[in-house]
Amino acid sequence: MIRNNDIVSPYQIAMITIMTVISVEVFSIAADTADILGTDGWLVIVILGIINIFTAMVIVRLNSIFPGKTIAEYSQIIIGTVPGKVLTSFFAIYLIIVIAYVTRVFTEVVKMFLLFRTPTEVIMLSLILVSTYIVRGGVECVARINELIFPILFIPFTIVMLFGLPNMDFSNLRPILQTPPGKVLASIPRMIFSFGGIELALYYIGFMKEPKKAYKSLIISVLFILLFFVMVIVFCIAAFGAKSTTKAIWPLVMYIRGISLPGLFIERLDGVILSLWVLTVFTTIVTVFFTASYSISKVAGTREQKQYVLPLVIIIYYLALQPGSLAELYEWGNAIFPYAVSAFMYVVPVMLLIIAGLRKLEVKQNEGN
Amino acid sequence: MGFFRKKEKKMEKLIISKSLDENMKRLKERLKDCDDIVYKEFRVGVEQNLRFLLVYVDGMSSRDMLNDAVLNALMVHAREVPPEAKEPGEGLYKLVRYGGLPASELADKDNLEDAILAILIGDAVLFIDTTEKCIIIGAKGWPMRGVSEPNTEALIRGPRDGFTETFRVNTALVRRRIRDSRLKLKQLRLGKRSFTDIGVMYIEDIVSPELLEEVFRRISTIDIDAIIESGYIEQLIEDNCMSPFPQISVTERPDEVAASLYEGRVAILVDNSPFALIVPTTLNSLFQSPEDYYDRWYVASILRFIRYFASILSLVLPASYIAVTSFHPGILPDKLVISMAAAREGIPFPVVIETFIMEVTFELLREAGLRLPVPIGSAIGIVGGIVIGSAAVEAGIVSPIMVIIVAITAISSFSIPNYSLSVGFRMLRFFLMILAGVLGLYGIMLGVLLILSHLVKLKSFGIPYMSPYVSFEGSDFKDTIVRVPTFLMARRPILLARNRIRLRNNRNLINRPEQESERDDKE
Amino acid sequence: MKAIKRLGAAAVMSCLLLLAGCWDKVEIEDRLFVLAIGVDSATEAEQKISEDRYTLSFVAPVVDQIIEGEGPTFHTYKTVENNLITSLTQLLERFSKKQFFGHTRAIFFGEDIMKSDKLLKEVLDGVSRYHELHNSMYAYIVPGRAEEVFEVKPMYDKLLAPYIAGITENSNYTSKAMRLSLLDMTIMLENQQGGLVIPKLVPGEKEVRLNGAGVLKGYKLIGYLGDKETSVYNWLMNKAKGGAISIEYNNTPTVFRHFTFNRKIRLAKVEEGKIYLNYEMETEGSIEEYKMGWKILDNVLLEEISREVEKRIEGESEKLIEKFQKQFKADLIGVKDYLSKYQPKLYKTIEKDYEKFFTDSIVVEVTANVKIRRVGLIK
Structure with missing residues (x-):
């Protein structure tokens, strides 16, 4: 039997990053940024994107010190076995919370616009269970599904977004750049979570043959995400104006609901696009899910990650049911993610890189595995 | 053939004995009650003292060939030219083997087991008295179908020959x-x-x-x-x-x-x-037809696109109908929705059941038509057309729109070039219909995700089933939904082939000679 | 074997899911497609209990009568309730079908609702919160009561709502009609602190007429714009597309028909605490009618006619601007929009007491630029 080779290509790394970062926050990102900076909301995303290009470079640099190893493995080399395992466990907990959060937010969106009376549990559980099927297939399958879904999602989505052009008034974007720089800088921490997901590259680059090739893929994917977010924000604000954008919980859904295609079989696109959006939420869940179960298997010291997938489903399901309401859910999200994301995306890679540098850990070619 | 794990025969090996009678006895014992085996014993030589035995299965070996190459040669021609080797045994055997049989395919065997196998395969075996070997004569000649056009994969352009049973x-x-x-x-x-x-x-x-x-x-x-x-x-x-x-x-x-x-x-x-x-x-190769490469590239590309579109349609159309009508009528234009509601007015079944009834009926019809001889098969088509098309609508059991949906689905599923793939799609169509009946569009998406996940996991002999859509490789994309012009398809698929260059781009050579074309104009 | 067992388990699970399932399934023929909603405040006669505040009217097609049939093609349903959502759901208590608002094309506000800021705010919030309603539906004000619209039996169309929506979409061809979606309505109310110009729909016996517009300030109706004023309003707001302007030239009425109409605002100067704005209007079109026997394909003549049209546009516009400044005291003509977008620093200085500033210290000058491109088939 020809075994899975468990190798991720540079192109797949880019797809994984894009599909992971872009998930449920796209629905609300326009409202969040407009809330902070009004018409200049896109600015904070641009700044964050530029910062994250450097983050991506740090991540790739760190990974290329240990080719063929993921953070769960090399953190044990850098800071010792036990601290490394503790770090990995924290990572796993964070990732599990992310899945629970994403699942729950998406369930709320689905319940609001597609299935009003279907129990939350059914929507949530079906989505998680479907994702377990692919997670059990290992990293190769996770990478491939990201690769496959990317065009299926973004080509129709971009076309649909363009159909909204007649509703837009680009003068709504004015005044441009009237926000004082201090306010812009102060707003960065509040939006930091929007790029959360890049840190998964710490894991996935470990499956690449040549980690150095990830520089290009990661930078391109950060730029793609940046442009995508800016497009969403600009379109929403152009359609509604900054003030009304702030009022909506999910301006993007509002935007899509406003599109109508008279004279076609399908007039309203919200149902179709929201169903398509299942795809990106699914890929986010799958990618994060795999890393979570992989981290646990590394902490426990087992070779396979399969056996942890189903038990994790129960935990995720339990966690996702905890927030009592949408308000509580968003409150939790705002309480946890800015800190967790900045810790795992910025602090951990930088610290590890510094420690590795101090300990003079050299590039070891093809060691281990 | 070392990789072919030969099972140890439990039976003791039967060796060919010197005595023809003994051989015959053993053969008859082993091939007892096999009444289609012909034992032709004949004598050769001026003195008629050399005994031969020809064994073959009636109907599997060509009788003409045996008559010409064995019996005629040995019994008639050999009589005129007396063999030099008067002694029976090795000498005679060699003479017959290399000089006596005007047949193109001969082999020696000293094992009765192999000889029996050869007989059963359709060859003839010649035993010679006093020899411990036998001669296998390649005389396979059973009645066979001629090379004809394959029914299941008819093409408009392309060679007309198809495989046979031989x-x-x-x-x-x-x-x-x-x-x-x-x-x-x-x-x-x-x-x-x-x-x-x-x-x-x-x-x-x-x-x-x-x-x-x-x-x-x-x-x-x-x-x-x-x-x-x-x-x-x-x-x-x-x-x-x-x-x-x-x-x-x-x-x-x-x-x-x-x-x-x-x-x-x-x-x-x-x-x-x-x-x-x-x-x-790969999934991609199942959507290809040999014709794609014989036709010009844009014809092929359009056809490919139609095939992909049809397969998606055949997969999700009934499910989408269920989801849209009973879950999300909001996505349809109001005029359409009103006429659909009007058409469904008075239909006793929910849309899910209605769709199942119609799809199952259609599957029954298809299966019935498939097994019947052609003239009756078309009658089934007419009956089915009337039953599904008008009677069911007139009776108010199904709505006319449902008939359109079933018809489009059927047409689409016929345009998938691969039969077993289209059967797979049929199965999945029902799966999606159930999901759509429970969770609407969200259910369809979950189903599609499951199918995609499965496709992504699936491998065929180590090659990802979804390649080249996964494991992205630029040059392999030239032969997917779009088939690029032949001169651009310079490389074989990356995952499969080693020696990758197929052809050299000759476009520049084709369009270069300008003087010649000018001369053409003058003429 | 393991795979088969797993498959079996999955099958059992999905069966369980199915048996319990179909929570959201409503057959299409069981739905009542509400195509238009009318909101009125309840009259005392209608109030069953004193808390009832709204009278809602719905119109939904009788689907099997549309394609063939002699009966009425749509029915009107009326409910009186305390708030919007309960009145939306009240129908479920009375009818076998479940109403569905995904195709609602129009919402009519009665005059009395528009006169009460409390009721209007509540209705609008309810309407924009409700997930089934698309906020791209058109909004109208009805002088009198909104339910009167539903008594109209349109002569030329089978259904009422598409008929009204169709009229509204004619605003591409006539600048007198105005179109306003619910989304635009809420955005405008939001941005103008309750200021709004909303198209007025006048019900008749067998037809309706989209005629003029209502003007709101602070979520309250303060007056109406006439037919022509609406047209001018569309010019001012850069919402006009096609339309006709009739003028008199040489004692003969003639018509300038325009296909495009663009308005640009420019800050002319800031002087002595006053802001001078320039509304530049540019339009292209043709002269469609003059007088038999007269040749109008003449540059000088056309110049003169276009001067005439320009004068007319400028005069009417300035009249309307003055009406907004002096009579309504509400900036619904896009001044604030312009200043805040294009002159943010200037706007900051006047933001505080903007309404007073608008009436006193903003001077708007209108300059029109009319280009007559064609004169029809004869010279």
């Missing part, structure tokens, strides 16, 4: 398209009772060695009494038996086999079956 004819049809010494044909016999001929064909310097090894390894694990059709082998060596998607493609067309071999695939030909197996297979 292994040898099939290998020859492929060989005619690849006159390369590097085209290899490895033959083996599978089936403990059927001893079916299997041929593994590949082009040595194109195919990847791992793939070849994997194919032989999988074939060698087969331990079965009989292989009647190539489907037996397909099911015994495929990767995932639970998958609704065929992981091995099946074709009746030698041109398709040859094209696949040039791409670095491996073909498995099986005796008694006009269907050759091609491994590995």
